[in-house]
Amino acid sequence: MNSWSYKPARDLNLKTRRRWASLDRESGLVSTVMHQIWWLFVRTYLAVWHRLEITGREHLPADAPLVLVANHTSHLDTLAMAAAIPWRLRGRLLPIAAGDVFFTTPVTSAFSAFMLNALPMWRKNCGSHALKQLRERLVGDPCVFILFPEGGRSRDGALMAFKPGLGMIVAGADVPVVPCWLSGCFDAFPPGRKLPRRCRIRVEIGPPLNFAGVSNDRGGWQQITAETEAAVRRLGPGAEAVSESKSEAAD
Amino acid sequence: MTQESRDRLFGYEHAFDDPVTLAVTIGLAVALLVTPLILLGLDRLGKIGPGMRPELWRRYFSWLILVPLILVPILMGAFWAVMGIGILGLLCGREYSRATGLFREHLINAVIVVGIFLIYFAVLDNWYRLFVALTPLSISLMAAVAITADRPQGYIQRVALGVLGFTLFGTGLGHLAFLTNDPGYRPVLILVFLAVEANDVFAFLSGKAIGGPKLAPNTSPNKTAGGSLGALVLTTLLVVGIGTPIFRGTAIGGWPQLAILGMLISVVGQLGDLMLSSIKRDLGLKDMGTTIPGHGGLLDRFDSLILVAPVVFHYLNYFVGVGTGEPQNIFTGG
Numbered sequence: 001m002n003s004w005s006y007k008p009a010r011d012l013n014l015k016t017r018r019r020w021a022s023l024d025r026e027s028g029l030v031s032t033v034m035h036q037i038w039w040l041f042v043r044t045y046l047a048v049w050h051r052l053e054i055t056g057r058e059h060l061p062a063d064a065p066l067v068l069v070a071n072h073t074s075h076l077d078t079l080a081m082a083a084a085i086p087w088r089l090r091g092r093l094l095p096i097a098a099g100d101v102f103f104t105t106p107v108t109s110a111f112s113a114f115m116l117n118a119l120p121m122w123r124k125n126c127g128s129h130a131l132k133q134l135r136e137r138l139v140g141d142p143c144v145f146i147l148f149p150e151g152g153r154s155r156d157g158a159l160m161a162f163k164p165g166l167g168m169i170v171a172g173a174d175v176p177v178v179p180c181w182l183s184g185c186f187d188a189f190p191p192g193r194k195l196p197r198r199c200r201i202r203v204e205i206g207p208p209l210n211f212a213g214v215s216n217d218r219g220g221w222q223q224i225t226a227e228t229e230a231a232v233r234r235l236g237p238g239a240e241a242v243s244e245s246k247s248e249a250a251d
Numbered sequence: 252m253t254q255e256s257r258d259r260l261f262g263y264e265h266a267f268d269d270p271v272t273l274a275v276t277i278g279l280a281v282a283l284l285v286t287p288l289i290l291l292g293l294d295r296l297g298k299i300g301p302g303m304r305p306e307l308w309r310r311y312f313s314w315l316i317l318v319p320l321i322l323v324p325i326l327m328g329a330f331w332a333v334m335g336i337g338i339l340g341l342l343c344g345r346e347y348s349r350a351t352g353l354f355r356e357h358l359i360n361a362v363i364v365v366g367i368f369l370i371y372f373a374v375l376d377n378w379y380r381l382f383v384a385l386t387p388l389s390i391s392l393m394a395a396v397a398i399t400a401d402r403p404q405g406y407i408q409r410v411a412l413g414v415l416g417f418t419l420f421g422t423g424l425g426h427l428a429f430l431t432n433d434p435g436y437r438p439v440l441i442l443v444f445l446a447v448e449a450n451d452v453f454a455f456l457s458g459k460a461i462g463g464p465k466l467a468p469n470t471s472p473n474k475t476a477g478g479s480l481g482a483l484v485l486t487t488l489l490v491v492g493i494g495t496p497i498f499r500g501t502a503i504g505g506w507p508q509l510a511i512l513g514m515l516i517s518v519v520g521q522l523g524d525l526m527l528s529s530i531k532r533d534l535g536l537k538d539m540g541t542t543i544p545g546h547g548g549l550l551d552r553f554d555s556l557i558l559v560a561p562v563v564f565h566y567l568n569y570f571v572g573v574g575t576g577e578p579q580n581i582f583t584g585g
Contacts, residue, residue: 004408005405005408006351006352006533006534007352007355008349008350008351008352008534008536009349009350009352009354012349012350012536012540013538013540013541014541015541026354026355028345028348028349028354028360029354029357029360029361029364032357091357
């Protein structure tokens with residue numbers, strides 16, 4: 001007979017506010033119910049107000065772990081991506097959100113933790129330790145991450161260069177990285193706008209990439225960043241011309 | 252709902268009908284007022300080491316919050332007391348579930364939460380049959396819902412953790428709440444809370460004063476036989492002292508019967524303490540949580556109460572009867 005193994009909550013002895021902003025935060029029954037209600041609400045809102053259209057669902061792997069990446073132009077992005085995830089994976093969903101936007105006040109922290117189930121990424125001083133923690137969590141739990149490798153919302157709607165953090169999370173791990181392209185979010189709710197405008201949002205899901213064979217070092221991270229950026233770009237508008245020039249530049 | 256049920260559930264104007272309730276309330280208020288003066292005095296005399304000072308004050312402030320939190324609902328009426336104990340049960344269950352890892356099993360947890368809600372509803376309704384039925388039904392349901400994950404590895408552990416959690420925080424604590432179905436519940440509940448908490452303090456003090464061989468060195472290295480025996484004697488005296496006016500004229504009104512009650516509370520209370528120590532040792536944790544400053548989690552404070560509750564309930568129910576002749580099915584009719 002195997003001996004029993006107890007795994008206490010990783011955030012067991014953290015005080016409430018530290019817990020909300022912790023990468024070790026784990027959801028219990030109440031917060032799981034809250035997340036489900038929130039995502040149901042979001043899905044309904046996007047369907048009704050933005051006539052959300054999702055294509056390429058067949059590319060989504062059936063099980064966690066899994067990382068979804070996309071272009072980032074709006075606060076609606078995370079919501080649209082989450083809506084594209086099937087119900088059975090939604091309990092494992094952890095969007096990666098900017099700590100300096102979503103986890104600065106008690107109210108936003110509570111919202112990010114209880115509703116979005118977001119994990120903070122501190123953009124100014126994100127150490128390799130935090131990325132390692134995210135990686136262990138992604139593979140160990142396992143879970144579904146939504147992240148935007150541009151590291152912030154594009155102010156003009158055009159795709160910006162990807163940052164290497166994504167590489168540090170997935171290099172050498174057998175985790176599918178699913179590139180997506182979001183269109184309509186920038187028109188609906190660009191940075192600086194108070195309320196979303198009514199216009200259609202589309203999510204296009206591309207075929208997954210796998211970086212299990214890529215070494216977990218600087219070269220590997222750069223390779224992953226470049227390949228993912230190219231894959232996301234390929235899904236975007238006018239992709240052909242851009243991707244060719246990009247791949248030449250990468251070589 | 253009859254007038255007598257309404258009086259019992261919501262009749263705050265009857266809070267001090269029993270002189271024991273009034274006396275203990277005044278005693279506790281005085282103790283809470285005098286303790287800081289004693290602490291300051293001892294500090295002035297240099298009797299408190301610098302390491303102990305913040306710890307003692309933290310404990311004092313925790314009690315300053317806990318005593319009214321426990322006492323006020325009991326005084327306000329049975330409804331509030333049941334709500335208070337129910338919330339305590341849910342919070343303890345949450346702590347337990349996070350500490351053991353059971354919180355990752357949402358279906359089992361949902362059964363525990365719904366079961367606890369129903370248990371306290373049965374208590375409020377004074378529906379003893381439902382109260383009794385909920386334990387076996389919830390256990391069966393947990394065993395059943397755990398199948399649906401189709402993950403036999405760890406099945407026994409998941410279900411067993413669920414069963415232990417439900418029986419401790421649902422069934423066990425529920426018995427404490429069921430005591431409120433007697434119109435004279437106030438002094439009885441106060442006696443139980445007071446005796447259980449005093450038992451801890453007595454064990455600590457007599458352990459310091461007498462010491463002796465270790466009780467269970469692997470489980471709880473600080474507990475000694477001297478502390479245990481000291482608590483047994485002092486708690487029994489306390490229960491006989493406060494219990495005599497409460498139970499005068501009933502089948503357990505005599506001192507031998509009250510002494511047995513006191514010994515039961517002391518022994519079972521200490522076992523509850525050791526039970527939680529065993530759970531924490533098994534999990535490799537020092538405290539169950541961070542809810543109460545200076546004490547740890549809620550369970551670190553109320554561990555003894557959980558085992559004492561059913562023992563006291565059935566001792567009283569067997570010899571005196573809890574709420575006999577009271578209207579039943581208050582809300583559900585019938």
